[in-house]
Amino acid sequence: GAGVSQSPSNKVTEKGKDVELRCDPISGHTALYWYRQSLGQGLEFLIYFQGNSAPDKSGLPSDRFSAERTGGSVSTLTIQRTQQEDSAVYLCASSLGDRGYEQYFGPGTRLTVT
Amino acid sequence: AQSVAQPEDQVNVAEGNPLTVKCTYSVSGNPYLFWYVQYPNRGLQFLLKYITGDNLVKGSYGFEAEFNKSQTSFHLKKPSALVSDSALYFCAVTPGSARQLTFGSGTQLTVLP
Numbered sequence: 001g002a003g004v005s006q007s008p009s010n011k012v013t014e015k016g017k018d019v020e021l022r023c024d025p026i027s028g029h030t031a032l033y034w035y036r037q038s039l040g041q042g043l044e045f046l047i048y049f050q051g052n053s054a055p056d057k058s059g060l061p062s063d064r065f066s067a068e069r070t071g072g073s074v075s076t077l078t079i080q081r082t083q084q085e086d087s088a089v090y091l092c093a094s095s096l097g098d099r100g101y102e103q104y105f106g107p108g109t110r111l112t113v114t
Numbered sequence: 115a116q117s118v119a120q121p122e123d124q125v126n127v128a129e130g131n132p133l134t135v136k137c138t139y140s141v142s143g144n145p146y147l148f149w150y151v152q153y154p155n156r157g158l159q160f161l162l163k164y165i166t167g168d169n170l171v172k173g174s175y176g177f178e179a180e181f182n183k184s185q186t187s188f189h190l191k192k193p194s195a196l197v198s199d200s201a202l203y204f205c206a207v208t209p210g211s212a213r214q215l216t217f218g219s220g221t222q223l224t225v226l227p
Binding site for chain 2: 004033042043048050093098099100102103104106
């Protein structure tokens with residue numbers, strides 16, 4: 001079946017611009033996660049959605065970062081006023097449930113801020 | 115707060131030999147433990163997990179891992195390495211009370227022909 005898809009695969013933007021990254025989870029998966037992978041910081045949790053519950057935003061590094069999940073499916077991660085330190089690969093994952101369920105990852109969006 | 119240590123940045127092994135990639139963890143309560151593999155320019159691919167039960171868990175592509183509570187370890191193993199196993203391996207943990215994964219720094223495995 002179809003896995004997690006993310007778009008775009010690559011994004012180059014100028015410092016100060018806003019960007020939107022999209023994630024399509026596996027159909028039927030109720031939990032959705034965003035992570036960031038960078039050379040200096042490794043893999044970091046950003047935000048988590050489960051069903052209709054309020055998202056867990058505890059990993060967002062600043063208020064320039066936000067995310068939404070529409071209709072319990074597609075999610076968009078928005079970074080406002082991008083900075084060079086935002087350059088990283090942004091990974092989306094989904095799972096059937098939360099505790100104990102393995103997460104399935106998309107291929108990621110490589111963001112480069114110039 | 116939970117943490118994961120992968121003490122080896124790089125592991126080299128000859129094809130056909132057994133391989134071990136080490137992982138130790140720190141977490142409050144019972145841990146849920148995972149191994150993922152990442153090939154170049156790809157996302158993470160799930161290999162196996164330990165939630166409860168038998169300490170030896172088997173996963174994809176012939177990999178297995180042993181949960182050792184006293185040593186707080188969850189080492190990844192394979193009896194006979196393949197060149198195609200060369201990739202970046204991540205160990206991850208979450209306490210039963212949480213959802214998001216905390217990852218180790220990764221171990222680059224190179225299997226030499």
